[in-house]
Amino acid sequence: MEETFGGVSSVVESSLYHNVHSILRELDCEPQAGSGSNKGMLRWTLHNRVDKNPSISVPLLRVLIKSLKRFAERIDSKIRIIPLLHTLVYTVLQSVFIPEDLYRRMYFCMKSLVTLPVPYCAIALNYAKQMKMEQTAPGILYQRRVSAEHNLRNDLYPLHEKVFVFVDPVVFPPSLVNALKTDVECADPGRDPLIYKRRVLLHTILAGLGKKCQVDQLSQGLEHLGEELELHFQELVTILEQRTEDGASDDNKYKTRLQEIYQDILTAASDSTSSASQVETQLPSPEVSFHVWTKEDEIWNELVNFALMVPADRNSACLDEDELKRTSVMSTMSTDSGIEGDMPISELSSIMLESPGGLEEQSSSQSFYRRPCVRCPKAGNRMTLMMEAIKGNGGCSLIKEDRNLTARIVVMGDDRTLGRLAKTLYTIRKREARHLLLTKRINMEMYYIPVTDKTLSPVQEGVPEDMLTLAGYLGSVDPWYDCNISGLGAMILKLAQMKLAQSESSDPNTFLLDIISYYTRVSQLPVHLPVYSVKICFSGLSSTTVEEVFVAQLVMDFPEVKPYRATFKDTIKGSVRYKKYNPQECQGAIVSVSYKKASISDREKEMGMSLQTSGMLMNVLPSCRVRSLPIVSISFQDINPTRPSTHSFRAVSTNIRVLEEQTFTVCLDKDPRKTFKNVRSIEVSPCLDPGYSHQPAPKSKYSLGGGGEPLGKYVNRTLTLPINTFCGTEQ
Numbered sequence: 001m002e003e004t005f006g007g008v009s010s011v012v013e014s015s016l017y018h019n020v021h022s023i024l025r026e027l028d029c030e031p032q033a034g035s036g037s038n039k040g041m042l043r044w045t046l047h048n049r050v051d052k053n054p055s056i057s058v059p060l061l062r063v064l065i066k067s068l069k070r071f072a073e074r075i076d077s078k079i080r081i082i083p084l085l086h087t088l089v090y091t092v093l094q095s096v097f098i099p100e101d102l103y104r105r106m107y108f109c110m111k112s113l114v115t116l117p118v119p120y121c122a123i124a125l126n127y128a129k130q131m132k133m134e135q136t137a138p139g140i141l142y143q144r145r146v147s148a149e150h151n152l153r154n155d156l157y158p159l160h161e162k163v164f165v166f167v168d169p170v171v172f173p174p175s176l177v178n179a180l181k182t183d184v185e186c187a188d189p190g191r192d193p194l195i196y197k198r199r200v201l202l203h204t205i206l207a208g209l210g211k212k213c214q215v216d217q218l219s220q221g222l223e224h225l226g227e228e229l230e231l232h233f234q235e236l237v238t239i240l241e242q243r244t245e246d247g248a249s250d251d252n253k254y255k256t257r258l259q260e261i262y263q264d265i266l267t268a269a270s271d272s273t274s275s276a277s278q279v280e281t282q283l284p285s286p287e288v289s290f291h292v293w294t295k296e297d298e299i300w301n302e303l304v305n306f307a308l309m310v311p312a313d314r315n316s317a318c319l320d321e322d323e324l325k326r327t328s329v330m331s332t333m334s335t336d337s338g339i340e341g342d343m344p345i346s347e348l349s350s351i352m353l354e355s356p357g358g359l360e361e362q363s364s365s366q367s368f369y370r371r372p373c374v375r376c377p378k379a380g381n382r383m384t385l386m387m388e389a390i391k392g393n394g395g396c397s398l399i400k401e402d403r404n405l406t407a408r409i410v411v412m413g414d415d416r417t418l419g420r421l422a423k424t425l426y427t428i429r430k431r432e433a434r435h436l437l438l439t440k441r442i443n444m445e446m447y448y449i450p451v452t453d454k455t456l457s458p459v460q461e462g463v464p465e466d467m468l469t470l471a472g473y474l475g476s477v478d479p480w481y482d483c484n485i486s487g488l489g490a491m492i493l494k495l496a497q498m499k500l501a502q503s504e505s506s507d508p509n510t511f512l513l514d515i516i517s518y519y520t521r522v523s524q525l526p527v528h529l530p531v532y533s534v535k536i537c538f539s540g541l542s543s544t545t546v547e548e549v550f551v552a553q554l555v556m557d558f559p560e561v562k563p564y565r566a567t568f569k570d571t572i573k574g575s576v577r578y579k580k581y582n583p584q585e586c587q588g589a590i591v592s593v594s595y596k597k598a599s600i601s602d603r604e605k606e607m608g609m610s611l612q613t614s615g616m617l618m619n620v621l622p623s624c625r626v627r628s629l630p631i632v633s634i635s636f637q638d639i640n641p642t643r644p645s646t647h648s649f650r651a652v653s654t655n656i657r658v659l660e661e662q663t664f665t666v667c668l669d670k671d672p673r674k675t676f677k678n679v680r681s682i683e684v685s686p687c688l689d690p691g692y693s694h695q696p697a698p699k700s701k702y703s704l705g706g707g708g709e710p711l712g713k714y715v716n717r718t719l720t721l722p723i724n725t726f727c728g729t730e731q
Contacts, residue, residue, distance in 0.1 A: 013059040019046050020063055020087070024080045026487075027479045039487030043087070044514060050094050051282050057095035061102055064088040065109050072113055081113065081120050082727050083480045086522050089127050092134060093141050093521075096206045096281050103135035119525065119727045137243040137254075139204035142283065145521070147237070148406075149286035150196045154234060156241040161406040163286050163520055164302055166293040168413030168420070170673075171453050172496070179499035180492075181290045184516065186508030191287065197233040198222045198279045201265070204236055206281065208258045216278070218262065221269030223276030228268070232261050285510070285517050293411070299424050300431075303407055307441045403443045408520045412492070414452035414467035415552040419669030421446065422531045422551045422721045429719065430690040446526075447519055448474070448723045450489040467670060470529060470552055473622050477527055478725040485519060525728025528720035529622055530630035533687035539663050539680045546676065549687050550668040551721055554632075556616040556656070556682070557665045558589050588614035588639040589662045595654035598631045604652055610659065611647055614639050618684065621650070630686040630718060657681030692717035 023042045050057050068084050071077040088106065092098065110131060113124035134141050147154060148161045165184055172180060201222055206213050225232065239257050248254075291298060411417050425446075432439050450471035466472075471489070475482030495509055529551050536546045590612050596604040615637040623631065629652050636647040658664060658680060666682060668674040 012056055013063055016056065016060045016063050020060075020067060020084075023087075023483075024067075024083065026483045027079055027083065029483075038491070039482070040484040040515075041488075043484055044511070044518075046087075047090060047094065047518070048514070050091055054094065054096045054281065057091050058098065058102065060091055061088060061095070061098070061106065064091070065105055068109055068113070072116070078116070078120060079479060081116070082123060083483075085110070085113075085123055085127055086480065086726055089130065090518070090522060092131070093145065094283055096203060097210055098134075098138070098207070100135070103131065107131045107135060119729075123525070123727070133244055136248050137208075137240045139200075139207035140240045140244060142203050142207070143200050143237060143240055146196050146200050146284060150191070150193060150284070151287075152193055152196060152200070152233070154237045156237060158404045159406065160404060161286065161408060162306060163288045163408045163410060163516065164291065164299070165288055165410045165412065165516065166291050166299065168411070168417040169292055169294055170416060170671075171413045171451055172292075172493075173453075176493065176496040176500060177292055179496045180512070183495065183499060183509050183512045184288055184290045186285075186510055186513055194229060196284060197229060198225075199281065199284065201229075201233060201236060201261075202279045203281050204240065205258060205262050205265075208255070209262060213262065214266070217266055217269050219279040220276045221265035221267070222279050224268050225265065228264070232264065236261060285513050286520065288513065288516065293417075293420070296420070296424070297427070299409060300428060303428075303438050303442055303444070306405065306407055307438060403439075403441060405441055406443045406445065408445050408447060410447040410449060410516060410520065412449045412451050414450060415470055415669050416467070416671035416673075418448060418470055418529070418551050418721065418723075419549075419671055419674065421448075422529075422549050425721060426531065426549050426687065426690070426719060433690040445520075445524075445724055446722055447523070448485075449492070449516075449519070450486050451492050452489070453493070465670065469619075470622075473529075474527055474723060474725060477729060478727045480726040481523070484515070484726075488515060520724075523724045523726045525725060526722035527622075527725050527729050528722050530620055531687040531719045531721055532620055532630065532632065533685055534666070534668070535683040536666060536676050536679055537657075537681045537683075538676075539678050543680075548668060548674065548676075549719075550620070550674075552620055552669045554618040554682075554684065555667045555670075556618075556679075557667070558614055558662065559665070588612050588637075589664070590659045591616075591656055592659055593636075593654060593656050595634070595649070595651040598629065598650040598652050604629075607649075607651075609647075611636060612639055613637055613647070616656070618654075632684065653683075653685035655681070655683045686718040689717045689719040 019042065023046065026039045026042065029039065046060075050060065064084055064087060068081065068088070071080045071084065092106070107128055110124045110128035114121045114128070116124070130141060144157055144159075146152065147157055148159045149163075151160045167177065167180065169177070202219060205218065206215065222229070235257075239254065243254050289302070291302065293299075295301075409421075411421050428438065428444075431437075438444070448471070450468045452467040468486075468489075471486050475486045492512060495511060499509060531549050531551055532554075534548050534550060534554060536548065538544050538546075590610060592608075592610050594606070594608040597607045599605065613636040617635045617637070619633045621631045621633055631650050631652060632654070633650050634648065634654060663678045663680060666676045666679050
């Protein structure tokens with residue numbers, strides 16, 4: 001039986017009920033990646049409303065709990081459970097004060113959902129644990145989120161997260177990049193850690209002590225705190241983390257310690273005679289680093305800088321110029337020669353953490369400064385230093401961590417952009433297979449916001465090509481992703497154009513930053529896109545080969561050749577047929593195709609044929625099945641353009657080569673930047689993860705049987721591109 005509320009509360013709750021169910025009705029719409037719809041705006045408006053008016057969070061939570069209970073009992077409405085769970089927990093993160101009985105209702109509601117199938121049970125169980133933790137130590141979710149996103153150092157919670165946004169210049173015109181950058185990096189000015197520590201103190205004290213607090217006096221006291229602010233912040237984090245570990249065993253002691261901090265801050269407010277600005281309780285946006293993705297290794301470089309510049313010791317800042325000089329002065333007392341090769345690895349690792357000023361500026365400041373004697377290592381040597389530093393040699397400042405750093409990589413673009421991201425992931429995995437550097441220190445998560453400029457198809461001029469096929473797949477797997485991410489892609493370019501038309505002094509639009517914040521905070525479950533490898537062999541005496549990867553599409557096209565008058569043999573399914581073609585029809589080449597045919601049972605079957613064709617289209621077909629092999633759909637274009645493709649099939653892998661003295665062109669992921677000419681043959685197969693792929697030794701002692709195959713063959717694993725969504729799929 002539903003609760004009844006009188007007066008204003010019932011009116012507010014009724015309004016919120018209609019808002020929530022209007023949002024849920026968007027799930028019934030068909031996925032349309034990159035469309036001009038405003039799906040997702042209602043969700044953004046609701047959370048924005050809670051952010052500005054936290055008093056409505058409690059009635060909103062009541063509405064969400066009722067809706068969860070009702071939809072959990074209906075078989076045809078389970079699609080709404082995941083959006084409701086995400087909305088509920090994000091509202092808790094925004095809320096300042098939640099009654100104890102409401103915490104219990106949320107916890108038992110989520111606990112009742114663990115009997116549902118995957119992914120509902122997994123998400124509900126994870127959120128149930130968070131609600132139990134928040135009930136025990138109110139405000140800890142807010143404190144952990146702000147501390148991680150803004151690097152508020154504490155030994156008890158050493159996690160640090162950073163968002164890196166990479167936009168594809170092919171999609172975003174240069175004139176819109178600056179406007180986009182302004183909107184993405186429009187977080188709180190100055191990025192002063194004290195601002196965020198004040199917010200954490202205010203939010204946590206209000207959440208723990210409730211409505212008894214004097215908000216204005218508490219906010220004023222926080223503004224007037226000097227060195228005591230850091231002490232109170234560290235003490236508060238210690239109280240929360242200890243409370244989480246010990247549970248609710250000693251509630252009086254917990255409230256007493258919070259009350260002591262509260263009274264100390266009020267005393268600071270009473271001792272001050274000057275007025276101060278109010279401390280906000282809103283959840284601040286994360287730190288975002290914006291980049292135009294022009295260089296292929298730019299993501300790798302940013303990750304290396306992130307790993308090097310963030311100190312392992314959370315109580316000490318990054319090595320600045322003065323510390324580097326002190327280190328160098330101390331090292332001049334040693335007996336080494338001062339040459340790079342004679343220096344301990346610990347000194348070189350410290351030197352690599354140099355400030356942006358460069359060698360010349362620092363060497364001119366003091367004559368006894370040693371660093372001009374050191375040659376700055378190249379990129380390869382720098383990675384060696386990082387590897388040695390992570391191992392903890394020589395008391396280096398980079399101590400090995402259990403992946404306390406999280407890099408959230410957000411790419412904005414279309415299928416071409418995901419193709420570049422797949423190549424970047426492959427390159428990183430290949431480097432990490434030789435030396436575990438970044439993966440020992442950084443947890444990488446990848447996010448994708450679909451945006452396209454609707455490039456025309458090179459095949460049919462004037463017909464728009466679908467550049468968001470993978471975004472459409474992600475939207476079909478996760479309707480909440482389709483509503484809140486894919487559905488808003490078309491608005492991003494429009495907002496940037498509006499920003500460009502306005503004056504430079506206009507206030508930044510926080511819409512895009514809010515979307516990025518919500519996406520990176522809530523979507524933690526990946527959908528694995530299969531990555532395919534292609535070995536391209538070129539014509540010529542050298543017969544050079546290139547290995548590339550793709551995730552969406554491969555197009556093979558033949559340039560115009562002389563009409564071919566002879567017959568050709570077709571060996572499909574073992575039959576032999578001969579057919580004569582009209583010379584006016586024949587524009588193409590004869591190719592030999594061998595492939596492993598895909599079947600419903602995932603059993604591979606070797607097939608082969610020869611045919612005459614004018615081109616070929618290969619599309620990657622992602623699958624939601626857990627144990628399904630990656631599959632590509634292959635269609636050969638008939639030499640007569642008026643006829644449809646006569647040879648279409650699905651395969652796990654294929655090898656295609658031209659039989660005549662001709663060459664063809666290959667284009668990957670619809671990207672002109674990944675076009676290869678004068679190609680003689682291609683070999684396509686699921687890409688193996690370099691971190692799990694082992695080359696078989698000629699005489700390995702770890703072989704199965706007397707002269708069997710090496711053990712390394714059985715530990716290979718295919719590489720996938722994990723894109724975080726709100727529900728995810730199992731790999």
